[in-house]
Amino acid sequence: MPASITVSSHPTVQYLLRIGDTCLIHAQRLAEWSGHAPIVEEDIALTNMALDLIGQARAVLTRAGSLEAELGGEAHDEDQLAFLRDERDFRNCTIVELPRGDFAVTMLRNCALAIFLKLLWERLAASSDAELAAIAGKAVKEARYHQEHASGWVVRLGDGTAESAARSKAALVLLWPYFAEIFDDDAIDDAAAASGLGPRWSALADDWRAELGAVLAAAKLEPPAERAFRSTGKTGVHSEHLGYVLAEMQMLQRTYPGGVW
């Protein structure tokens, strides 16, 4: 088995890993619906969105890996970053690694994430890093389309049958505590804001709440109360679920190093 790589702890690299890993793991969970969605159109929609997110993750991880070298460390390519990092070196928000759940969980998570990512890409389009700004200019159009699609489903399910409304309420209770982590700042955000690389994620919280709130209101869903609980995926301390995602995602490259087809 190839040795795991160690990634630069430079805040610029870490900020990019948070974005790239959140897209990558979110994509893995969406792609699990391939062949399992309730109707074929949604099967195609979920995997199309996963494909967009994988494309975004590839671009951001490629940039992170080349910046490692520019900042005086060892360069890594997108494949090394995806397949040869250990769980503790992934920087995705915990919310995206939770099991895909039922259709209500998937749609609510996708809606909340698409709104967040759209807001983030909008700001990153003005990043001081020209490559990141270019990636964001494309990704924002995709995130907008994802938001529109997922929002429609959240409304349809929340304001639907007794069963779909009950499932939607349960999804909201399950997922809500994990959203808070996204908007908690730390030194990585401070550095990104100072260098012009990107916004503090807390700066997106008000817009995110307003846009998601409008969808929830139309869906006749109440946002649950804030809780003290905080997940910590952005700092590399994950839930028990990420290990299983990585086992599946990394198995081939770990077992057959450099394997191609």
Add this chain to the structure above:
Amino acid sequence: MIDAVVMPSARADPGTHERRARAWDVLRDVNDPEVPVISVVDLGIVRDVTVEDGELVVAVTPTYSGCPATEAIEESIVAALDAAGLGPTRIRMQRAPAWTSDWISAQGRAKLHAYGIAPPGPVDREAAAPLRFIARAPAPLACPRCASTNTERLAAFGATACKALWRCRACGEPFEHFKPI
């Protein structure tokens, strides 16, 4: 991103000029593998052709971040230019400005229509405004087969990243729509 600088003298060289012009002619016959009636030039993804240190450099902009055809397109561009004796050829990925369906040529739109794919309308510049999240009826499209506007969108996503699935109520045929983005 590496932005290659082209010296004005290189552009002025008649041999270089001829090579670039011939390259554009070749590229007009390199089709998108997923939508094999439209060329990479009509699709608007070839942004520039230059000559740098004897190498032909083709700047290509991806349509979607995760488009799985990107690599196949790049390979067919290189293969076509090399086969025409214009190589060596290198692809430069150019992400900014982001591709928009507004860059599809009039000829490209006509070819899409003839192939049975409804071409994209102009991108809604106000799309950046708050999104509609209540089930909406997109503006009706004309069926590429019978021209009826009695059509409906079946799915926002289709067989490739760039298309959505529609149906014509008049002739009963399904058809694809190249999404405006």
